[in-house]
Amino acid sequence: MEEAQKYVWEGAIPLQIHLHESEVTTLPTPPSALILAPRIGYLPLLVPQIKPHFSNALPPGSPDTVWFDYNGLPLKWYIPTGVLFDLLCAEPERPWNLTVHFRGYPSNILVPCEGEDSVKWSFINSLKEAAYIINGNCKNVMNMSQPDQVELWRSVLNGNLEAYVRISSKLRLGTVGDEYTDGGGQGQVKTGRVPVRLYVWSVSEDFDDLEDAPQIDSWDKISYINRPVEIHGEEGNYFTLQDAVKSILPEYFPNKSSTNEESSRDEDENEQTVPSEEGEKYLSENVESCYPTHNVEIKLVRIQGIEPKMEIPFSWVVKNLTNPEHYLHICVCLKVPQVL
């Protein structure tokens, strides 16, 4: 068992959670709840710990679904806690101050959540997707026995890495990355796909201190990119984290290889579209998409709370920093020059 994996599973974010003022019905206001939230866990799973802390203060009547916000931004419950923290706190805030709500679930913004069951469903779904990306099918996940499924989920709930490894190894979800760290690059050269979820936010100006980084006050400021990284056999050991990130952002970092059909293809499509009142919108959008690519800079890459050197072999990152559902979540800050 890799050291790094252990650290990842033990990683936790200290949270300071206070009840939203509109829901406080007692004096004095209840003190904040201080909780250590596992990085690889999810906020709704903490509700059993949090609720008793505030139950006396809540207004009467049955509560709605619990939800959280950070500085007014409703938090997406299906994103692992560690990723939310890495993404929304450019300068890590310890403890992380969150607000909990037991009423007024913003169902126009957040997908419904029915506690642990919803989180488990979302987790298994992501696992299936990852399995499909890695193996080309989700058979091994779909065919998991009921006890195995229960144990797998429980291992995630309890942060039990040993139990997790025992069950998940049956799923045969080793990726291309494994071949290079174990075999030293010899033997079969394989092309494979690695499940990655990228959370990209852009700034137009440099900032020296992370504290000066602009606040993310809306999810629209973040581009969520759910795209697998493709590793081609020959690249093997030389494929770095930087290569990986750039490979799934071809719009900002066009591939040097000749198979760069994507950007030219998009232009063709816009020409073929039947002109309508939207036609002008396409044209202006097309112009905007031509970023002066030599000026796009990767300012920050954060995975599991660390900022690895960009030259690190991607295979190491995959092997050690993935989440239990076999996805690698990467927070990226890009500096993109403003288009005039």
Place this chain on the structure above:
Amino acid sequence: MGTKEEARGTLSSTDFGVAASAFILSWNTICSSFPPWTWVLSHHQVEGYLSLENILLSSTQEEHGELSCPGPGKHSHQEDPIDVDDATLVHTNPCKVHYCDLHIIYCNSYRVPVLYFRAYDSDGEPLGFDEIEKDLPAYSKKALSDSKWTFITQEEHPYLNRPWYKLHPCGTSEWMKLLFHADDALAKTGVTIELYLVAWLSVVGHVVGLRIPLEMMKQL
């Protein structure tokens, strides 16, 4: 489309773009009385998707609901019947006017298109799934319950940061494989990419009550 992809019923993201262009051209030509499908770029310009919005979900007296066009305001209410098997537009109870948006978005993981939809009333208030189901024609309700092919959940739209309904892609490649292999001639002419979306939507659209005009289907 590489033969490997074709054999699996999947397609690359580049091919999706090609299929989308062909689909738009075909639909907008054949169904010119319908609102056009449009290609929308996600706000960060990274990916694009197909969009058809403000479709009237009409409920008729005798028949069941059906996704018909045009939407309000933009197009006239009097339309010539298009090459569709049966009933076309019927006037609805103005108090119960429901609309629907459809987005066809490429899924990088499963390498197939995925249908996202949402429905709302004339005030823009979102409709719950129960209400949407009421508006669907009987054949759709049956297709929905026939969960071998389809599975609908409420999930976040990949780009719009809002909950939408999504038709699950698991299994898409299976029936797309069947569709294409069922016709040798189709496979040989090499026009499979361009017809991918027509074929795909002819199955998927069924579930949400969207009928593909006969003329488009004739290409298959």
